[in-house]
Amino acid sequence: MNTKDELLKIFSLKLRTILGKIKLDFDKLQEIRLRMNAPLLVIYGNKEYFITEDARLVDNPSLAVMITKNEIRETMEYISNYSLYAFEEEIKQGFITINGGHRIGIAGKTIIEDDIIKGMKHISFINIRLAHQVKGCADSVLPYLINKKTNGIYHTLIISPPRCGKTTMLRDIIRQLSNGNTKLPGMSIGVVDERSEIGACYMGTPQNELGIRTDILDCCPKAKGMMMLIRSMSPQIIAVDEIGSREDLEAIDYVIGCGCKLIATVHGSSIEDIINKPTLCELVQKKLFERYIILSNITGVGHLEEIYDASSKRLYAANDPAV
Amino acid sequence: MIIFKIIGCIMVIASSAGMGFYFSSEMKCRIDDLKELKKLIVLLRGDIRYANTPLPEAISSITRRHNGNFEAFFKKVSSQLHELSGLTFPDIWKKSVDLNLMNTSLTKKDKLYLIQFGDHLGYLDKDMQINTIDLYITQLEDEIKEASKSAKEKAYLYNSVGIMAGIFITIIML
Numbered sequence: 001m002n003t004k005d006e007l008l009k010i011f012s013l014k015l016r017t018i019l020g021k022i023k024l025d026f027d028k029l030q031e032i033r034l035r036m037n038a039p040l041l042v043i044y045g046n047k048e049y050f051i052t053e054d055a056r057l058v059d060n061p062s063l064a065v066m067i068t069k070n071e072i073r074e075t076m077e078y079i080s081n082y083s084l085y086a087f088e089e090e091i092k093q094g095f096i097t098i099n100g101g102h103r104i105g106i107a108g109k110t111i112i113e114d115d116i117i118k119g120m121k122h123i124s125f126i127n128i129r130l131a132h133q134v135k136g137c138a139d140s141v142l143p144y145l146i147n148k149k150t151n152g153i154y155h156t157l158i159i160s161p162p163r164c165g166k167t168t169m170l171r172d173i174i175r176q177l178s179n180g181n182t183k184l185p186g187m188s189i190g191v192v193d194e195r196s197e198i199g200a201c202y203m204g205t206p207q208n209e210l211g212i213r214t215d216i217l218d219c220c221p222k223a224k225g226m227m228m229l230i231r232s233m234s235p236q237i238i239a240v241d242e243i244g245s246r247e248d249l250e251a252i253d254y255v256i257g258c259g260c261k262l263i264a265t266v267h268g269s270s271i272e273d274i275i276n277k278p279t280l281c282e283l284v285q286k287k288l289f290e291r292y293i294i295l296s297n298i299t300g301v302g303h304l305e306e307i308y309d310a311s312s313k314r315l316y317a318a319n320d321p322a323v
Numbered sequence: 324m325i326i327f328k329i330i331g332c333i334m335v336i337a338s339s340a341g342m343g344f345y346f347s348s349e350m351k352c353r354i355d356d357l358k359e360l361k362k363l364i365v366l367l368r369g370d371i372r373y374a375n376t377p378l379p380e381a382i383s384s385i386t387r388r389h390n391g392n393f394e395a396f397f398k399k400v401s402s403q404l405h406e407l408s409g410l411t412f413p414d415i416w417k418k419s420v421d422l423n424l425m426n427t428s429l430t431k432k433d434k435l436y437l438i439q440f441g442d443h444l445g446y447l448d449k450d451m452q453i454n455t456i457d458l459y460i461t462q463l464e465d466e467i468k469e470a471s472k473s474a475k476e477k478a479y480l481y482n483s484v485g486i487m488a489g490i491f492i493t494i495i496m497l
Contacts, residue, residue: 013409074409082404082412082445083377085452119448203380 006100007130012074015040018065021055029130030163030301036072036124039064046300069124076123079104090195092117100207101131101200129163131200133208137165137302138172141293144307144315145173146184153177153187153237155256155288158265159274160295165302166265167197167241169295171208173263174198174239178211188213190235192225198241223247226255239263246279256288270294271312287311328497335496336489343485347478352428354470359391360429360437361463368456371449378412378445379404396423416441436462
């Protein structure tokens, strides 16, 4: 089943028919947004379009098909496989990851108990963010990650704002390091995939290619997962997405202390952003990471902006080829 | 001529007794079906409680492990859930109860309870699922208990009434 068919399955019958008729390059489709009593909207090739009843992309919202309560209800039923209870933990965080690794953001009325989010009801806003595998997108980055002295890699942190391709970049780095090449032997990699975004495992099988020497711990909290993997799978490299909590930092200390190499991603747009974050600043101050990769979307998703080393020395800059 | 009368009498008594035996065996089959259903619902509860498995996956796994009277029912529910055809879960469940439980001995009341059980599946959180399933299992246990009790009393009655009715009709006809 291709990406299009796989994705269309989660929509209500009416939306499935409309979206099925549109001639779109699904590789360029970034987001589909459903908001109750609002027009159907897509982000396609970094531009916003509305979709009409007769399956045309237009700029005028008044021509677009309107999303009703029923469309949202039916779509949520399919997204959750008729089993909202199975996604309790994900709903508390505000998103569900579906087959194919696509992330579905949801918003509605939160149910609070003792200051803790217990769930969500009256879900009225859905944002479908499409995951794309871009094989080879890490080609330009990899030479900077390889430590020629040890024939291994450096501890690496990928920094990028949302929708700039950091998970895609991480995925390709994992795939290439795991498979290895003529210059670098393949390494065993443990991936803690808390949100099923990296490997997009469906019933235990990764839907994205992560290489032949990769073990994936799916839907597992990062901090616990990193420790579990070290004890159980003896990886040479541990890869995680979107670090940020205090527990994550403790687990990172543990991973680095164990002699494993670490590749992680974090939200931000520069090293300064990370220094300004109360928990993450320790990472930079302690010089735990030896390479910082900064991404942006200036020339498109996954634009490689800069690469720094542990002492914040710039090794690469897109706008300064002299570096 | 008398020989035809004797054959006729034997046929009337045999068919009437057969009906008696049929009803008494139906009661036993119903108990077996209810016990089987309970076993499958316990499996479903296990899948949901242990692994938070979504309904289509949990029902598919039941289908793989079971090949009795409920196979067609669970297979149909599972395939329809995977189709994502626009029907809600209670609709799919009800349709399948109506069409795919023909070869079981469940009564109308049993099917009604099963439909009502489907109405509350997939709704709200995990605790709600477990409570709904527990409640249905208790309901099934009560039904099994009641049916077993009445089976002991009624099985003998059905058998005797069947034979006696056959003899009675024969006498009247003669």
